[in-house]
Amino acid sequence: MTKRGILMKNRLVQILNKYSLYLVLVLLVLFFSIATEGFFTVPNAMSMLTSWSIKGLIALGVGMVIISRGIDLSSGSVVALASVVAASFAQNPEVSKFGMPPVFVAVVLASLVGVVIGACNGAFVAYTKIPPFIATLGAMTVARGLALMYTKGFPVSQLREDFMILGRAMVGPVPLLAIYFLVAAGAVWVILNHTAFGKNIYAIGGNENAARVSGVSVELNLVAVYTIAAFLAAFGGMLMAARTAAGNATYGNMYELDAIAAVTVGGISHSGGLGTVSGMVAGIMILAVVENGLILLGVSPYLQQVVKGCIIVGAVIYDMSKHKRR
């Protein structure tokens, strides 16, 4: 091949590599639209959005944590704890606590659950230097335990209408849940691309020592990123209680792994310092489409798990092969 030809081919490969994720998403949508009856319909799209919005919220936070070269395993348990806390303050009939509307109290306290757990995660990672895997594994176990203690294992049900609407309302055909997710994705995009904090997170993930020498307050930034992640998870837990009309200590089981899987498929590197919000969103959508499409195809739930696992590993192998220079 001529030199010019080689350069053209390189250019094409570069472009394909850059957009491969979105290409895969489009191909999947096309495939399932053709292969199944009900996939390409508004109700199905809305049901997909509803079932993945909460995991999506979690994934956005976990994605930021992974960019800082960490990991957060506690999100699923935070969902559970926040759901039961929120539900317990939004029960019907319930007198208003602290002289404030019960819905407001429920939302604030659920969020606070996330902020406290996240700040603890961040502080352990930043100041004791224990690996993030261990710190958040501990938090995962503790938060689940607290949720069980708080409810003695029973669901917290009979919630107020005005609370449940938070998770059930529709804006036209679009569920409110999806709007929370889109707003959060926009906010995370702004944070990562347009704030000093976002740049610091990329720098810490890319080379913590270089960031420190450059005067970046590594510890405070880490506390902040874990706090944001757990806050998003807690908010998701509160929404889950609202949508299902109950808080439950068993909620959110394995959500953290789905979230990690989604952003990993979306090209967030576990070596830190790399990843985009559009990648995260595409990763989330790919897993949502595959799950939903396989159900519609009538594939057994067991096989679905197998497929999902293969997609996660395959995505990372492909992603890494793109960056190999040989």
Added chain:
Amino acid sequence: MSDYTLEVENLSKAFPGVQALDGVSLRVRPGHVHAVMGENGAGKSTLMKCLLGLYRPDSGRILFKGEELRIPHPSVALAKGIAMIHQELNPVAERPVMENIWLGRFPRRRFGPLSFVDAEAMHVRTRAIFEDLELNLDPRERAGNLTVAKMQMMEIAKAVSYNSELLIMDEPTSSLTETEIAQLFKIIRRLRSQGVAIIYISHKMEEIFRICDEVTVLRDGKFVGERDVASLTIEELIRMMVGRELTSLFPKQDVPLGDVRLRVEGLSSPGAFENVTFDLRRGEILGFAGLVGAGRTELMETLFGLRPISSGRVLIDGGEIRIRSPRDAKRAGLAFLTEDRRSTGIIGVGSVTDNTIIANLLSYVKKPLRLLDFARIRTDTREYNERLRTRTPSYETRIQNLSGGNQQKVLVARWLLTRPDILILDEPTRGIDVGAKAEIHAIISELAAEGNSILLVSSELPEILGMSDRIVVMHEGRQTAILERKDASQELVMKYATAV
């Protein structure tokens, strides 16, 4: 049988967007030390990686002892008799020295169908190699405990242990002291007399003329020429490498010195250095000379808030200040270009832009939403990198794809952006080619002329002597002398640095 151990013919290799090698040739005779020279980005590393089977060339041939060689994997290169001492050391830190040396080919002992690592044999063989090379190393020492210099010696012993016919040395002296370099050269001369062909890569001119027989020069991925070192002058060699005349390697300007900017009194840090005292004036370049382990880097880290102070005072413009973190140091007007570009300098996966602005981010925060002002980020990145003549395909390129010299310029830009009064430059030209080196020296001199004060740490004596107004000499954590520019000589500095 060929006259050459290695013949590379017309080798080419392209990466997306870069023609890294373009028809390069190289011929190395047995029993000769062959230097490969060229600026960073000239293609030396790519060529070596092709020889080791880390990259596959697009076209061209590699002949080893007259036979065409295909090297799909590094293990094939080793098996054929090609070994390399890498510039960047990657020891298995938690394992002993001897396991590092025999990794991948441990001596075995059989018990019927089972096979075990024979630690005793490994120890004996390692000792034999060390004695042979006259290295003072304990085979059972944990590799991570070694100093960088000793790690380098371990790598050299490892490469020798393969009994290779072609040995590639990439900057083998970058962290060695004068005595250790002499020892390395003794080893090289012995290998040469045994008929081993050696490819020697270094940016230190003086070493090329001391140890090498021939030199092949590359520039921008192309073959420039092959010469006998004996018939070549330094000037000619430099001209071949950069393709232009270099006016001066040490363009130090005479600058009138101003008031005392920084005063350090009796500064100590536990286990690193003690009782260091000096003044730094406006416009002054104060050099720090010493051997590896003299405590110079530790002193700079302490000034920048990365290490605790156990006693002593730091005064800036006459007022005592306390620096507990790099943030404090930046606020006090200090900037710190660290010695180890990879581990504390660049953010490899980050873009040139990200790397330029990271120390100065807060100044780009715009009210009222506290978002970053990208228009100013772009102008500043462009302005400072153009001023430093950083060569990069774009400002969005990942910094890890630039050559060492260009990475260093981006880091200098990073610190200049913080508008510092006092710049700490720790080995600013380590591992940088001669062209970029002269440019960085010119920048340092310019900065001093503009009234900045500079602390310059360097292990290269000519650099220290050529650039400094005064020189602080250190030996094992103690300050042994402060020499004026006019009094300083290599001999005198070495005398204080070795404290004889």
